[in-house]
Amino acid sequence: MATVKRTLSTKSTPTGIVEIHLRISVSRGCIIRLKSGLYIDRKRFNDGKFIMPRDPAEKKQLRDLEDKLEDMEKFLIRLCEDTPQEKLNKDFVLNQLELYLNPPVEETPVAPEVTFFDIFEDYITKKNISEWRIRHLRVLKRALMRYELYIRANGNKRYKIKLDEFTVDDVNDFEKFLRNEHKFYKKYPKIYEAVPADTHSQRKKPKPHPKGDNTIVGLFGLMRAFYRWCRDQELTTNDPFAKYNGTTTEVYGTPYYISLEERDQIADYDLSANPSLEAQRDIFIFQCLIGCRVSDLMAMTPESIINGAIEYMPQKTKGERPQVVRVPLNARAKALVEKYAGRDDLKGKLFPFISSQKYNVAIKKFFTICGVTRMVTVLNPTTGAEEKRPLNEIASSHLARRTFIGNLYKKVKDPNLVGSLSGHKEGSKAFARYRDIDEDMKKELVNLLD
Incomplete structure (x- = not known):
């Protein structure tokens, strides 16, 4: 069992204040001497014991000193008894005592700023x-x-x-x-x-x-x-747009699309000398027949065809307004599906799709080859000015969706019926961008006044 003996330093101040030393005996071969860092009046210490004065204030001060010394001694005894003797030396004990007397302050972690x-x-x-x-x-x-x-x-x-x-x-x-x-x-x-x-x-x-x-x-x-x-979410009360006076309404030109005759001109053109371009032409024609967005088109697989109709959930509105759009396939659409069914390069898809960017490049190319170069009036998306552009320069995958919607609307003139096939909700303002009230429809309306 370890023991501690108190002694006084031989050095003292002129007023008789002297440091208390400690002699820790663990065994005959393990004796460690330490300075306690505590000081006492030499006349208040005798043979390891404190001599208490009568003055209450001085007595309390000496009691506090004695308590500190006893706590230190208890720690040192416990340390020496719990530590293997071969590990005990003066440096080790001093380090442990320093940690005991001055434990590291654990800083409260500062929460990172939420940006x-x-x-x-x-x-x-x-x-x-x-x-x-x-x-x-x-x-x-x-x-x-x-x-x-x-x-x-x-x-x-x-x-x-x-x-x-x-x-x-x-x-x-x-x-x-x-x-x-x-x-x-x-x-x-x-x-x-x-x-x-x-x-x-x-x-x-x-x-x-x-x-x-x-x-x-x-x-x-x-x-x-x-x-x-x-x-x-009560994260802020700020509304930076409350006093904003900038442009808040999107402006679109008159929607343009290809006629059924132009669609068939592209569909029937012989592109067999360029099989890869022919495949992208077929995909475009299929898109003209079902009216979906390109993102939905490229996600389609043979399993998307159910009982003679293509079924899909539009990705653009999937999170906010999930709905299943079902479009029956006509004879031309079914023939295109059959043309590519079972090919090794489909990778589980309905057609040999390429990236949407390359698809748009291919569309412009076969429009040019097929001679669909009619001039149309469009709004420049940056300047807002009207421009005359040939179809083959501005054709893209979205033209197939407009072609489906525009030609159907000319036939049935019911936006809700057409919207059920294109994925637009009833009364959609966006639907108006996809159709044009053409000259034939205008004549029919005027004739109602006869």
């Missing part, structure tokens, strides 16, 4: 929205991140977008940034290295394109929805 972009990502994760909307939200997030870097690069080095502090002035400034971003690419290359404008390109990151009103309105619509959610 604007943390909340934005939380919104994407928790909100039940479609993959289409998630992709567009990430476009908005990257634009806001570039805007933040742009402000820092222009003098405000500590600038951070904050949920409560983003004002209508910031909204207007962000709009100016979006409209001029294509001009900043060369001046601030590091911004676009850190946050690319396009994350899909496998090659050098392309510079951002000029943005028109419709793009700005779309991005701000997503940002409004984000702030509404934040207010609903």
Whole structure:
């Protein structure tokens, strides 16, 4: 059993204050001497014991000193008895005593700052929205991140977008940034290295394109929805759009689409000399016959055909308004499915799909080869000005959806019936963008006045 003996240092101050030393005996071969760091008046110490004075204040002070010394001795005895003797030495005991007398202060961990972009990502994760909307939200997030870097690069080095502090002035400034971003690419290359404008390109990151009103309105619509959610979640009371006076309505030109004759001209053209282009032409014609978006088209498999009809759930509205769209297949559509059924290169898909970007390139190519080059009037998406463009230069996968909707509407003139086949909800404002009240329909209406 370890024992402790108290002694006094031989050195003392002129007033007789002297340090208490401790002699720890563990065994004959293990004796450790330590300085306690505690000091006492030499006349108040005799043979290891404290001599208490009569003065109450001085007596209390000496009692406190004795308590500290006894606690120290108890710790040292327990330490020496619990530690293997071969490990015991003066340095070890001193280190352990120091930890006992001055335990490390455990700092309360500081919670990391919840940033604007943390909340934005939380919104994407928790909100039940479609993959289409998630992709567009990430476009908005990257634009806001570039805007933040742009402000820092222009003098405000500590600038951070904050949920409560983003004002209508910031909204207007962000709009100016979006409209001029294509001009900043060369001046601030590091911004676009850190946050690319396009994350899909496998090659050098392309510079951002000029943005028109419709793009700005779309991005701000997503940002409004984000702030509404934040207010609903009581994360903020801020509404930076409350006093915003910018453009809030998307503007579209008269919808254009190909006629049934033009569709058949493309469908019947001999492209057998170019099998890969022929396959993309067939896919386009099939899309014209079922009217789906390209994202839904490329997700289709043979299992999507049920009892002679194609069935799918539109990805764009899947999170907010899930519905199954069922479109019966006509003879031409069934023939196209049969043409590619069982091919080894389908990889479980309905057709030999390629990327949507390459699909759009192929569409323009076979429009040119097939001679569908009619001039149409379109709105420039950036400037908003009217332009005359040949169909083969502007044709894309979405033209197939417009072709389906526009030609059906000419036949039945019932937007709700056509909408049930295209996936538009009843009374959809968006549906109006896909149809045109053409000259034949206008004549029929005027004839009602006869």
